[in-house]
Amino acid sequence: MELKQLQTFVTIARRGSFTQAAQELGYAQSTITTQIQLFEQELGTRLFERLGRSVALTPAGAKLLEYARPILRLCAEAQRAVAVGENMRGILTIGAVESLCVVRLPELVREYRRRYPEVEIALKIANCADFRELLGENQIDVAFFLDQAIAAPDLVTALQVPEPLTFLAMPGHPLISRAPIGPADLAGASLILTEAGCSYRRALESTLAGAGVKPHSVLETGSLQAIKQFTMDGMGITLLPRIAATAELADGRLVKLDWIGPEFAMLTQLVYHKDKWLSPPLRAFIALAQARMGRDNGAVARRKAGEMAGEIGDSESFASLS
Template identity: 50%
Template sequence: MELRQLKTFATTAQFLNFTKAAHHLGYAQSTVTSQIQGLESELGTMLFERLGKQIKLTKDGENLAIYATQILKLAAEAKDVISSSLTPKGTLTIGTAESLCTYRLPDVFKAFRSQYPNVELNIRFDICNDYRTHLRKNTVDIVFFLDVPCNEADLITHILNDEPMAVIAAPNHPLSQKQFIMPADLSGQALILTETGCSYRRLFESILTQAGVKPSSVLGVSSNEVIKKFVSDGWGIGFLPHITISNELAGGQLAALPWGGPPFVIKAQLIYHKEKWLSPALRAFIDIAVKTLQHAAI
């Protein structure tokens, strides 16, 4: 197997489309097809199922995709190590939550790109439960996420700042008229929360469960913007980082309920694997991120 074949395979596995993969790589589509066929011939298996114009990974293809990603990352690291130049370059893959990427990280990206324009940044969104797995498989270089403080022996954690949370409702919701809200007030209420596996949804549901609260329904939504829209339309009660709703609070589309229950100890954190090789690019990115975010205010 050649690295160029693995890169072509990994790109095709990402797009699940030969034409898009060819365009991304700057190849003719016939070149992509030829390299994939050569790889399949060498391995003696089919890597993609072809159903008309649609393709999908076979089981062997899914397995190879995991290894291909790691091999390509290791090859890039080896190239950086051997290079005599200490100038940050190459590619960084960053895992992050939507809320942090939208409201906290733009200043980090801007500062980093202005200093190191030759470093390519790839941003990956996943649910919170997957972040540690990706770090341990070396499929991402670094992760930004919201959670209670991470304290795992194989991970390096930088606590960046407290991330205030808000229980939200439509301004005309009956609960918005109360002086303070306790968990019991949410019994029988419809909840509109982030997807299952999200750290702060898990914390919020844990608080309600300990208080014996049973909502009438729970709707899981993967988009903060959709959650805000549904809550403002009166569909139910939401729970989001305060920074994501500041504009809607100021504009009167949402109301932050005066929470009187247990505190939400959620921290914005930067984590990476303790055995991760810190390339010049990754080290520079960590330094800029910590300096920019550590004491960030709403």
């Protein structure tokens, strides 16, 4: 049993496709197929059930997955522990949804790189549903979730910051004159939404379904900028984190709709896996995020940042942020 086989196996299980796994790993699909066939021969059992283009784990495959993920995670941790030691160098892989990557991370990453120039940073843009698996497989070190409060036993939340959502429309949109608006006012409306799997889209659809409301149409795109542009062009209304449209609201290109429906209670949350080894670069990043993003969220966040900064022997520089 080789680590390469386990990595291929876990990737196929996560993507549900030999083709997509091959693309992610940079292999030809025939190479992926051969790896799994040899692996199944070695184990003496089938790991995947293939029906047409559909791929599903067999009971044996599901059992192996329970072991494969922690094995890969521990191997990656061991490699990093040996390579990094106690030095502030290495690679830090950060997951973030696009809206946070655009408006929350630039200042944070800029300051981190100024302090620790020998640490390489890799950003992975995805949705919150993907981050749970990526953290569990150690594909990313830490993730910024934009979601309702996370209470998963295998995840640790290092930071929580309230993230207000706002309904937005172009100036002169008919719904502006009907303010305040609730779920019933969205019946027959044209909505411009993020891709399926986005936490606040899921919350909105749940609210509308609970009220028995069906929109006229939904235009879906994964681009934050495209959502705002389509809204400014009058193609519909949208729901976004308020911070993502600060500039457009300030100069009047977008208008906030007064919403009196259920609150969505979204939070920006910095999360890592409970079994994750907190390397010095990772501890430093978490501490800086707590200090920068949590300083307006009360003394608790500042105290935690100071405690973690002390762990890496950099308490003076972090204290200056409080």
